[in-house]
Amino acid sequence: MVKVGIVGARGYTGEELINIFLKHSQAKISYLTARVDAPTPISKIFPQVRNRLDVRCDNFDVAKAVKSCDVAFLALPHTTSMEVAPFLLKAGKKVIDLSADYRIEDYKIYEAWYKVTHSDRAHIKSAVYGLPEINRAKIKKADFIANPGCYPTAAILSIAPLVRTRFCNLDTIIIDAKSGYSGAGRKSTDDSFIQEIKDNFKAYKVDVHQHTPEINQELSKIAKKKINVTFVPHLLPVERGLIETIYIPLQKNPKAVTSHQIIEIYKKFYKDAPFVRIRNEGEIPQLRNVQHTNFCDIGVKVSEDKKLIIIISSIDNLLKGASGQAVQNMNLMYGFKETEGLL
Numbered sequence: 001m002v003k004v005g006i007v008g009a010r011g012y013t014g015e016e017l018i019n020i021f022l023k024h025s026q027a028k029i030s031y032l033t034a035r036v037d038a039p040t041p042i043s044k045i046f047p048q049v050r051n052r053l054d055v056r057c058d059n060f061d062v063a064k065a066v067k068s069c070d071v072a073f074l075a076l077p078h079t080t081s082m083e084v085a086p087f088l089l090k091a092g093k094k095v096i097d098l099s100a101d102y103r104i105e106d107y108k109i110y111e112a113w114y115k116v117t118h119s120d121r122a123h124i125k126s127a128v129y130g131l132p133e134i135n136r137a138k139i140k141k142a143d144f145i146a147n148p149g150c151y152p153t154a155a156i157l158s159i160a161p162l163v164r165t166r167f168c169n170l171d172t173i174i175i176d177a178k179s180g181y182s183g184a185g186r187k188s189t190d191d192s193f194i195q196e197i198k199d200n201f202k203a204y205k206v207d208v209h210q211h212t213p214e215i216n217q218e219l220s221k222i223a224k225k226k227i228n229v230t231f232v233p234h235l236l237p238v239e240r241g242l243i244e245t246i247y248i249p250l251q252k253n254p255k256a257v258t259s260h261q262i263i264e265i266y267k268k269f270y271k272d273a274p275f276v277r278i279r280n281e282g283e284i285p286q287l288r289n290v291q292h293t294n295f296c297d298i299g300v301k302v303s304e305d306k307k308l309i310i311i312i313s314s315i316d317n318l319l320k321g322a323s324g325q326a327v328q329n330m331n332l333m334y335g336f337k338e339t340e341g342l343l
Helices: 012-021 062-068 085-090 107-114 132-140 150-162 191-197 212-223 259-269 323-334
Strands: 002-007 027-033 056-058 071-074 094-097 144-146 174-179 230-235 242-249 276-278 296-302 308-315
Touching: 002 012, 002 062, 002 323, 012 027, 012 323, 027 062, 062 085, 071 323, 085 094, 094 323, 107 212, 132 150, 132 323, 144 323, 150 174, 150 212, 150 230, 150 242, 150 259, 150 296, 150 308, 259 276, 259 296
Parallel strands: 002 027, 002 071, 027 056, 071 094, 094 144, 174 230, 276 296
Antiparallel strands: 174 242, 242 308, 296 308
């Protein structure tokens, strides 16, 4: 039985990790941390786990973490994980980081987008980007995972099957993304924030969102050429779920490319991916299809004028976009069934 530690247990992603491990047959929670005034039973923080989990939640302590767990999930804010990860890695623990601190391979790019100095540059190159459908073989051998962001997960899964095909013009990729407010973290329950989004819908960080370099980096590696996307996120007045509509131009005068042909490319690409569901022709993913699941649903259509491929994808930002994917990575690292605890 693998002993699991969750550093940052009080946030949305920490809570989701707890819920997943309560039904995981190969792992159990042995260590929980959060900023608390005194050690607190986790059932006091999350009453739904009463009589199901009796671990106390305390402030982070390196020695206790090393003694208590085999693998640590860092459910911490961006720019905070790099203060914790080095100590756990030095002690020989497996680490799965849910923040952005180790996703960007060039620390200069990370520092430019996140406006901080990276304090653990030594471990950036050793982190494996944890998108199982793309990096499964590397993840199986990894001790340190940089868990992808929610927007990049949907974007990369949506675009990856097309980047090496001959009929797409990759010079222009437009990603129109919409997420529930839980993507902003537990702070999104503040009254002022809730009032701001009630009966409202807005774009934010237009073409300057910090997930942009992550998307560009991973798509460029798959394509083996430089990819630069235009990425515009929006905030939905719902708690969870994320949907992206992506537009990629077809090359001029393509040979009778049809929606059916593109869908078959996607189905072949993801034939061994248990959490990617490719919709049939005419079927469009919706939030309610994926909420509270680890699935990514993808629908594809060639525009009627044969000028665009339109891809629509949807995930739960807290599961496939965060905690569910993190556990999926852990399952691969330990040789468990990839779907363990997630179905």
